[in-house]
Amino acid sequence: MCSVDPNVDAGGDGHVRTIGVVGTGVIGAGWAVRALARGHDVVAWDPAPGAAERLRSAVARAWPSALRLGLFPGADPSRITWVDTVEELAARVDWIQENAPEDEDVKRPLMRTLAAHSAPEVVIASSSSGLLPTRLQDGCRHPERILIGHPFNPVYLLPLVEVVAGGQTSQAAMDAAVAHYDDLVMYPLVVRTEIEGYLSDRLQEALWREVLHLVNDGVATTRELDDAVSYGPGLRWAGMGTNLTFHLAGGEGGMRHMLSQFGPALKLPWTKLVAPELTDGLIEAMAEGCEAQADGRSVEELERLRDDYLIGVMRSLRPLDLGAGRLIAEREARIHEASGVTAWAAGDPVSAPLALYEAPVEPDWVDYNGHMSEWAFLTAFGWASDKLFRYIGIDEGYRADGHSLFTVETHLNYVKEASLGDPLRFTTQVLGVDAKRLHFFHAMEHAGTGELLCTTEQVLLHVATATGATAPILPGPAAALAAISAAHADLPVPPQVGRVMGLT
Ligand SMILES: NC(=O)c1ccc[n+]([C@@H]2O[C@H](COP(=O)([O-])OP(=O)(O)OC[C@H]3O[C@@H](n4cnc5c(N)ncnc54)[C@H](O)[C@@H]3O)[C@@H](O)[C@H]2O)c1
Incomplete structure (x- = not known):
């Protein structure tokens, strides 16, 4: 009988959870960052000498990426407690994520120890890449709360986590895992049938086996094979996976035509699937190939590059509501909700000016000089406007009901350059509002020095999105704007407002 309560919200109520991270290598450190960025506490243990220090530096390296993805209130990289024994960890935490090496002989006794020393309601999830949960839970105390939560590297950025039940895992534990x-803000994919390698690693490994064969047979180098992915199919996979992509490859006839055209090729011996022997020669060819591709860049440098492009890809999918892009929007909405910057309610005092948004200068905002590009200032102001909209009650729900604000005129004044990572602070002044129009001004300052960097003055129209015609602002946002406008009435008009461009 399971004591895990599926109705307990796994932290979504704002209750701070303590996550136990067992084994703090690549994956354990990734889990630690994801939990810390969510505002949780982490208790960590790893038997290797120097592991505590390595974890702290791994967290420090990953933190800028976590920051770019978005931190929840309370997120703090120093909220890690290192313990000396696995028993102490098990006794102190609300959730256990096990990340020891992929070896059943290591994981099975470890699972038994974790189960023996943790409260029965604590779920123990293994990050295993392919071991069967039935075997990991065998002989454990309260085996019904043991399951697989298989993430992808880097765990702090990639949302997929495969959740796999063993023969004794309860539905309640599975529900708790999905909620957790x-x-x-991950994408828990429940693997309905317990199989070795689960889903993603089966797919990845099929490709990897083929890579090993092609290198082993001298057909191609590691670089050529990576080019064969990253310039083509890899770009498609992020948004649509393999099957929907091939559906489109079949033209109007979709997958049916695709199978009739390329089905016969499936009978040809294109792929081998059984991996080649890992001879010294093959290991050398693989390692030397990758070192040549790295071209002197350290793993740390390549990690930064990978994190930057992963964030870029996920962000580009966001407006299309595709794949991981959905979770970028979801994360932002949840952070906004959790940060307590609630929409204005009747009677709330209004600050003059408003200060609703802060952000660092992002890597994709800077040009070859390391300075923020001219278009990026407008992007950043767009996020400041989004905060204003949420504050007045114009959010996903308002837009889904068919209304939105459209910008019709923008003036930007560039005052001083901003560099990568500079902390930015935005203030907002409402200059005027009527039934259908809003006129406001944002100022962007360096949050450290207080220097003014850029300003924008904008006029927006309130629109019924179904018709594209202007429409009166609905009562809630209209009341909020009236209150803000009244509170800002005595603010001096900034000198950049109403300026006309010219050479005189
Ligand atoms: N690397 C990946 O891309 C990836 C992705 C998903 C899942 N995983 C899975 O995550 C787990 C960890 O993989 P990793 O890549 O982080 O490996 P890693 O080698 O980077 O880290 C493993 C850590 O476990 C520690 N360790 C050794 N014995 C231990 C024990 N008895 N108890 C606790 N910790 C112990 C080691 O000191 C090391 O710090 C594996 O099950 C792996 O299959 C890895």
């Missing part, structure tokens, strides 16, 4: 990973 959802709370970490």
Whole structure:
């Protein structure tokens, strides 16, 4: 009988959870960052000498990426407690994520120890890449709360986590796992049938086996094979996966035509699937190939590059509501909700000017000089406007009901350059509002020095999105804007407002 309560919200109520991270290598450190960015506490243990220090530096390296993805209130990289024994960890935490090496002989006794020393309601999830949960839970105390939560590297950025039940895992524990990973703004994919390698690693490994054969047979180098992915199919996979992509490859006839055209090729011996022997020669060819591709860049440098492009890809999918892009929007909405910057309610005092948004200068905002590009200032102001909209009650729900604000005129004044990572602070002044129009001004300052960097003055129209015609602002936002406008009435008009461009 399971004591895990599926109705307990795994932290979504704002209750701070303590996550136990067992084994703090690549994956354990990634889990630590994801939990810390969510505002949780982490208790960590790893038997290797120097592991505590390595974890702290791994967290420090990953933190800028976590920051770019968005931190929840309370997120703090120093909220890690290192313990000396696995028993102490098990006794102190609300959730256990096990990340020891992929070896059943290591994981099975470890699972038994974790189960023996943790409260029965604590779920123990293994990050295993392919071991069967039935075997990991065998002989454990309260085996019904043991399952697989298989993430992808880097765990702090990639949302997928495969959740796999063993023969003794309860539905309640599975529900708790889905809720927990959802709370970490991940994409929990329940693998309905317990199989070795689960889903993603089966797919990845099929490709990897083929890579090993092609290198082993001298057909191609590691670089050529990576080019064969990253310039083509890899770009498609992020948004649509393999099957929907091939559906389109079949033209109007979709997958049916695709199978009739390319089905016969499936009978040809294109792929081998059984991996080649890992001879010294093959290991050398693989390692030397990758070192040549790295071209002197350290793993740390390549990690930064990978994190930057992963964030870029996920952000580009966001407006299309595709794949991981959905979770970028979801994370932002949840952070906004959790940060307590609630929409204005009747009677709330209004600050003059408003200060609703802060952000660092992002890597994709800077040009070859390391300075913020001219278009990026407008992007950043767009986020400041989004905060204003949320504050007045114009959010996903308002837009889904068919109304939105459209910008019709923008003036930007560039005052001083901003560099990568500079902390930015935005203030907002409402200059005027009527039934259908809004006129406001944002100022962007360096949050450290207080220097003014850029300003924008904008006029927006309130629109019924179904018709594209202007429409009166609905009562809630209209009341909020009236209150803000009244509170800002005595603010001096900034000198950049109403300026006309010219050479005189
Ligand atoms: N690397 C990946 O891309 C990836 C992705 C998903 C899942 N995983 C899975 O995550 C787990 C960890 O993989 P990793 O890549 O982080 O490996 P890693 O080698 O980077 O880290 C493993 C850590 O476990 C520690 N360790 C050794 N014995 C231990 C024990 N008895 N108890 C606790 N910790 C112990 C080691 O000191 C090391 O710090 C594996 O099950 C792996 O299959 C890895």
